[in-house]
Amino acid sequence: MIALTDVRHQILAIPSLILPEGTTALIGPNGSGKSTLLSLLAGLHLPQEGSVRFDGRLPREVEIGWVDEFPDQSILFTCVFDEIAGPSRFACLPCGETERRVGEAATLVGIEGLLTRTVRDLSGGERALVALATALSSRPEVLVLDEFDSHLDEETAGEVERAIGACRCPYVVRCTQDMEAASRADMVVFLKEGSVVHAGPPAEVFLALEKTCFYPDLWRCGRAGGA
Numbered sequence: 001m002i003a004l005t006d007v008r009h010q011i012l013a014i015p016s017l018i019l020p021e022g023t024t025a026l027i028g029p030n031g032s033g034k035s036t037l038l039s040l041l042a043g044l045h046l047p048q049e050g051s052v053r054f055d056g057r058l059p060r061e062v063e064i065g066w067v068d069e070f071p072d073q074s075i076l077f078t079c080v081f082d083e084i085a086g087p088s089r090f091a092c093l094p095c096g097e098t099e100r101r102v103g104e105a106a107t108l109v110g111i112e113g114l115l116t117r118t119v120r121d122l123s124g125g126e127r128a129l130v131a132l133a134t135a136l137s138s139r140p141e142v143l144v145l146d147e148f149d150s151h152l153d154e155e156t157a158g159e160v161e162r163a164i165g166a167c168r169c170p171y172v173v174r175c176t177q178d179m180e181a182a183s184r185a186d187m188v189v190f191l192k193e194g195s196v197v198h199a200g201p202p203a204e205v206f207l208a209l210e211k212t213c214f215y216p217d218l219w220r221c222g223r224a225g226g227a
């Protein structure tokens with residue numbers, strides 16, 4: 001499990017939060033602290049106070065994949081293959097293993113056909129998929145996604161959902177403004193002004209949010225099996 005204890009960091013004040021294995025969706029109003037919390041989970045920052053532990057380990061002791069809202073801004077290489085190979089090469093893995101991991105990640109995300117392309121010639125959605133494949137290529141134990149799918153069309157977003165579901169990453173923590181996507185997570189955490197207001201299974205959290213704009217439209221319409 002991921003355990004946050006007595007965390008204070010910028011806007012965040014979280015006495016205790018436990019995230020079990022599976023997918024956790026972070027939701028909440030703009031400025032509520034979702035990205036700040038994800039940056040702690042990704043190990044990009046240490047909390048000013050308190051601790052974040054992954055099955056008792058520090059973030060730096062865990063393989064973490066991270067994709068943010070503007071994934072094309074963090075692309076480093078010219079060619080798609082080289083971009084996805086980046087984490088393996090930085091880890092000094094042998095060439096054969098690097099190729100295996102690139103192929104595995106590209107297949108998972110469905111972008112085998114892009115491997116020889118130049119990154120700058122790709123669309124924004126294709127670059128987001130490359131960024132996801134790059135994060136998955138290190139076979140992370142924790143995948144942290146900060147609204148990186150916010151600019152994707154419905155079909156590509158569906159591809160992403162499928163890839164995330166198939167990646168067998170023990171922990172996926174994502175923040176999203178798509179309440180339907182959040183409702184499919186194993187756990188939902190609703191943040192407001194830096195505090196965790198609700199945390200639990202989707203049915204429980206969305207029941208508490210029924211009269212707010214955070215309730216999934218499909219559930220409101222009674223077309224999906226919600227609360």
Ligand SMILES: Nc1ncnc2c1ncn2[C@@H]1O[C@H](COP(=O)(O)OP(=O)(O)OP(=O)(O)O)[C@@H](O)[C@H]1O
Pocket residue numbers: 010011028029030031032033034035036037
């Ligand atoms: N380095 C920082 N120091 C202090 N406050 C910060 C810092 N970075 C961001 N903030 C503030 O913390 C608050 C939470 O920001 P954060 O980006 O985590 O919210 P969010 O829930 O992800 O918002 P959004 O949905 O708009 O992306 C905001 O008011 C932001 O201005």
